[in-house]
Amino acid sequence: DAKTTQPTSMDCAEGRAANLPCNHSTISGNEYVYWYRQIHSQGPQYIIHGLKNNETNEMASLIITEDRKSSTLILPHATLRDTAVYYCIVRSPYNQGGKLIFGQGTELSVKP
Amino acid sequence: GAVVSQHPSRVICKSGTSVKIECRSLDFQATTMFWYRQFPKQSLMLMATSNEGSKATYEQGVEKDKFLINHASLTLSTLTVTSAHPEDSSFYICSARDMEAGNTIYFGEGSWLTVV
Numbered sequence: 451d452a453k454t455t456q457p458t459s460m461d462c463a464e465g466r467a468a469n470l471p472c473n474h475s476t477i478s479g480n481e482y483v484y485w486y487r488q489i490h491s492q493g494p495q496y497i498i499h500g501l502k503n504n505e506t507n508e509m510a511s512l513i514i515t516e517d518r519k520s521s522t523l524i525l526p527h528a529t530l531r532d533t534a535v536y537y538c539i540v541r542s543p544y545n546q547g548g549k550l551i552f553g554q555g556t557e558l559s560v561k562p
Numbered sequence: 563g564a565v566v567s568q569h570p571s572r573v574i575c576k577s578g579t580s581v582k583i584e585c586r587s588l589d590f591q592a593t594t595m596f597w598y599r600q601f602p603k604q605s606l607m608l609m610a611t612s613n614e615g616s617k618a619t620y621e622q623g624v625e626k627d628k629f630l631i632n633h634a635s636l637t638l639s640t641l642t643v644t645s646a647h648p649e650d651s652s653f654y655i656c657s658a659r660d661m662e663a664g665n666t667i668y669f670g671e672g673s674w675l676t677v678v
Contacts, residue, residue, distance in 0.1 A: 486669075493568075493655045493669035494606070537605075543665035547594045547619070550657070550667055552606040 454538045459557040462532075468525040470556050472538030475519040480542045483514060484550065485523045487534040487558075494537065494552075497523065528560045564590045564660045568670035575646055575677055582642045583673045585656030591636035592658035596667070597629070600653040612639040646677040 455473040462468040482501050486494040498505055498512045505512045511524040525532055537555040565588040575581045585595055595612040610631055611619040618631035630642040643650055657669040
């Protein structure tokens with residue numbers, strides 16, 4: 451599986467946009483970019499995923515560069531409840547059962 | 563998103579005993595489920611892939627005889643930690659693949675196991 455690189459931690463002011471970067475320079479053509487987050491002592495929560503087009507849902511937006519080597523997760527108006535570890539994972543949904551391999555993620559702290 | 567439920571959320575057992583954790587997909591069928599463990603301040607580590615009606619596929623270094631996985635139906639997978647030891651104390655998390663949602667994977671709430 452392709453590996454991802456994320457900053458270890460980030461801070462964001464409440465009400466501002468949180469932009470979380472992810473590098474995945476070795477992504478292959480059939481791999482998607484997935485984002486999950488884990489709030490302390492809970493199971494990970496699915497946020498969004500994409501292949502090459504930008505995606506938006508009620509939680510976030512995902513911006514993927516044209517060469518697909520990096521992406522950015524955007525939380526448009528961060529709240530204190532968005533404080534969590536955010537994981538960027540590249541995955542082929544159809545190979546090896548489509549398993550998710552987690553890296554270390556980015557610890558996002560939203561501050562008042 | 564789809565709902566995955568784990569039970570129990572917390573369990574304490576004595577050394578040498580076995581403990582079973584259940585993982586259910588509540589509103590979708592899952593031919594494939596996954597089991598992870600997570601130690602404090604660390605990321606999730608994939609233990610095994612659970613396949614409905616067949617044997618689980620274990621990741622390298624995970625003892626299949628210690629961590630028994632059964633996936634007897636399309637909505638239920640179980641993880642049994644056999645002959646538990648204090649070092650097995652951890653946060654165990656399951657997930658399930660929703661084929662109707664582009665194979666997106668959804669996670670349960672996790673189960674805290676403490677072996678005393």
